[in-house]
Amino acid sequence: xxxxxxxxxxxxxxxxxxxxxxxxxxxxxxxxxxxxxxxxxxxxxxxxxxxxxxxxxxxxxxxxxxxxxxxxxxxxxxxxxxxxxxxxxxxxxxxxxxxxxxxxx
Numbered sequence: 001x002x003x004x005x006x007x008x009x010x011x012x013x014x015x016x017x018x019x020x021x022x023x024x025x026x027x028x029x030x031x032x033x034x035x036x037x038x039x040x041x042x043x044x045x046x047x048x049x050x051x052x053x054x055x056x057x058x059x060x061x062x063x064x065x066x067x068x069x070x071x072x073x074x075x076x077x078x079x080x081x082x083x084x085x086x087x088x089x090x091x092x093x094x095x096x097x098x099x100x101x102x103x104x105x
Contacts, residue, residue, distance in 0.1 A: 003052070004048050004049070004052040004053070007044055007045065007047070007048030007052075008045060008048060010041075010044060011041045011042070011044040011045040011048070012041070013041075014037055014038070014040060014041035014044065015037075015038050015041035015042070017034075017037060018034045018035065018036075018037035018038035018041060019034075019038065020034075021033065021034025021037065022034045022035060022038070026096050026097055026098050027095050027096065027097070028081075028085045028088065028095040028096075028097050029085060029095055031097065032078065032081050032082070032085070035077075036074060036078065039070060039074045042070065043067050043070055043071065046063055046066060046067050046070070047063070047067060049063060050062075050063025050064060050067070088100075
């Protein structure tokens with residue numbers, strides 16, 4: 001039987017993998033994918049708490065609404081970041097974040 005601890009371990013593992021991806025990768029697209037992985041780990045944690053902790057029906061619905069809100073914010077963040085990455089690629093012909101040391105081009 002799946003318990004809350006199992007979901008928390010899964011969320012912690014996904015968050016750790018995402019954090020490693022953010023800190024170790026150089027490509028802006030891979031960093032963006034790692035951030036999305038971290039947001040999904042937070043969603044799994046929220047789903048676990050909404051499902052297993054018995055606060056009442058109102059708090060369970062609040063957890064589900066919060067998860068939908070996080071998914072919506074993640075989609076908006078993804079769209080904006082992809083637009084910035086595409087502009088970066090058109091100007092610099094690279095999406096390597098190590099080469100982005102100045103704001104003037």
